[in-house]
Amino acid sequence: MKFEAPKNTAQLGVEISDLDLTNKFTKEEISNIRKQWLDYGVAVFPNQKLAHADFEQFSLLFGKFGDDPYLKSLDERPNIVEVKRSAEEKAPPFGGSWHSDWSFQKTPPSATLLHSKVIPPVGGDTLFANTQLAYEDLDEDMKDKIKDFQVIHSASLPYADDGFYATEKENRAMDILPSKKAKATQLHPLVKTHAETNKKCLFINPVYTLSIKDYSDEDSFLLLSFLYEHMSQDKYVYRHKWSENMLLMWDNRTVVHKADGGYDGYERLLHSCLLYTSPSPRDVEESRMPSSA
Numbered sequence: 001m002k003f004e005a006p007k008n009t010a011q012l013g014v015e016i017s018d019l020d021l022t023n024k025f026t027k028e029e030i031s032n033i034r035k036q037w038l039d040y041g042v043a044v045f046p047n048q049k050l051a052h053a054d055f056e057q058f059s060l061l062f063g064k065f066g067d068d069p070y071l072k073s074l075d076e077r078p079n080i081v082e083v084k085r086s087a088e089e090k091a092p093p094f095g096g097s098w099h100s101d102w103s104f105q106k107t108p109p110s111a112t113l114l115h116s117k118v119i120p121p122v123g124g125d126t127l128f129a130n131t132q133l134a135y136e137d138l139d140e141d142m143k144d145k146i147k148d149f150q151v152i153h154s155a156s157l158p159y160a161d162d163g164f165y166a167t168e169k170e171n172r173a174m175d176i177l178p179s180k181k182a183k184a185t186q187l188h189p190l191v192k193t194h195a196e197t198n199k200k201c202l203f204i205n206p207v208y209t210l211s212i213k214d215y216s217d218e219d220s221f222l223l224l225s226f227l228y229e230h231m232s233q234d235k236y237v238y239r240h241k242w243s244e245n246m247l248l249m250w251d252n253r254t255v256v257h258k259a260d261g262g263y264d265g266y267e268r269l270l271h272s273c274l275l276y277t278s279p280s281p282r283d284v285e286e287s288r289m290p291s292s293a
Contacts, residue, residue: 048245056080
């Protein structure tokens with residue numbers, strides 16, 4: 001097993017090679033992979049041809065499966081979602097704005113795994129921004145100002161029954177499931193301490209973060225806009241270029257991400273799994289969209 005540390009200023013994207021993800025791993029090997037993933041936020045595994053069962057088997061080494069409340073999974077594999085765009089599609093790329101997967105949940109997923117099947121010859125990159133570094137670089141006055149802030153997260157903007165995906169005019173290859181349940185809200189700290197590294201990160205994103213609790217709409221907008229602009233500076237961003245049969249695993253507690261376009265006229269197909277540290281949404285009977293108090 002070989003580890004190649006990232007050479008970008010964002011310090012994201014360790015490449016892990018000379019291994020076959022269909023094999024069994026020792027506890028030491030799993031621990032080493034996990035450490036690299038935690039250190040560098042995004043782990044890249046090139047040249048990995050995985051069947052569905054292989055993908056699920058490797059994923060479960062790092063957490064528990066949950067559910068994708070607004071995306072239809074494969075009929076025969078409820079833990080896997082197809083992230084796809086047809087060559088004829090005119091809609092903007094799915095996930096094309098900065099976000100952390102399912103941050104609107106009470107316990108959001110710790111990891112997302114994405115495995116490439118069909119990759120266009122141009123475009124289709126995925127961008128990641130390091131919210132830990134972005135927090136560390138804030139001045140002390142700003143850190144002190146935001147240290148106790150709570151923010152309101154919700155899936156309403158993209159997934160509500162009157163949200164973006166429900167009202168867009170263009171057809172999509174992906175099966176998206178808008179719902180009025182997406183209007184529920186969930187409070188999270190604006191500055192979260194990572195459960196495994198104990199480092200602080202900005203836990204906000206423009207897709208799912210609605211506002212700052214007890215702040216006016218205008219003041220919330222101004223402060224959040226400042227933080228979004230800060231954390232998406234080029235020095236915090238890693239642009240990942242895909243090849244087929246490549247697996248990515250990223251830490252939703254440390255990074256935000258977005259999909260890039262630029263491949264109109266070409267098909268793109270990847271498979272996704274979400275992983276949770278305990279408790280997983282499947283460990284409790286309550287909805288994955290609990291309302292805030």
